[in-house]
Amino acid sequence: MTEGDGGPLSVVIAPANVHDTKLLEATLEAIIVERPEPTPAEPQHLCLDKAYDNPTGHDAVAKHQYTPHIRAIGEEPPKRPKRKYPARRWVVERTLAWLSKCRALLVRYDKNPENYRGLLQFACALIWYRRLVRKSGATHF
Numbered sequence: 140m141t142e143g144d145g146g147p148l149s150v151v152i153a154p155a156n157v158h159d160t161k162l163l164e165a166t167l168e169a170i171i172v173e174r175p176e177p178t179p180a181e182p183q184h185l186c187l188d189k190a191y192d193n194p195t196g197h198d199a200v201a202k203h204q205y206t207p208h209i210r211a212i213g214e215e216p217p218k219r220p221k222r223k224y225p226a227r228r229w230v231v232e233r234t235l236a237w238l239s240k241c242r243a244l245l246v247r248y249d250k251n252p253e254n255y256r257g258l259l260q261f262a263c264a265l266i267w268y269r270r271l272v273r274k275s276g277a278t279h280f
Contacts, residue, residue, distance in 0.1 A: 140166050145234045146270060147263035148172055152256050160190050164199045182206040189214075237266050 140149040149169035151162050177183040185205035187196065192212045200207040210216075238244055241262040249255040 140170065141231050141234045143230065144270075145230045145237070146267055147234055147238075150256065150259050150263060152252055152259065158190075160193065160196060163187075163191060163196055164202075167199060167203045167205075177204045177206075184208055234266070238262050241265075 140147070142148055149166050149171060151165045151169050153162055174183070175181075183205050184207075185200055185203075186208040187200070187210075189210050189212050190196075191200075192209050196209065197207065200209070238259070241258075243258055244262055247255055249258070
């Protein structure tokens with residue numbers, strides 16, 4: 140799970156034969172940043188693809204008090220002359236590309252899932268550190 144600019148917020152690992160939709164609840168619970176309480180004036184949005192358009196997905200989103208943005212299965216994308224909002228779907232793919240730059244994550248050689256999770260969390264922390272340095276304009280800390 141990432142925030143709007145692509146910063147990783149939570150990581151969940153599972154075997155390759157487990158579909159992502161079954162990991163939604165665990166992903167929402169694994170967020171490491173303390174989340175402010177959503178209010179009607181400041182709701183927190185969650186964008187998901189068509190795979191999450193099922194009762195389990197909607198229940199998990201409602202349980203964690205997110206405002207869902209889930210494209211319905213079979214729904215055609217709206218035809219608008221010009222977008223009024225920035226594209227959001229590529230943000231997660233970009234974060235996964237950043238993580239793929241860490242060569243030890245591309246192929247999982249670790250037999251212990253805790254070791255792999257630790258390496259993945261370290262790579263996420265490295266992404267946040269690089270973003271902090273880039274924002275502050277500092278060359279080192």
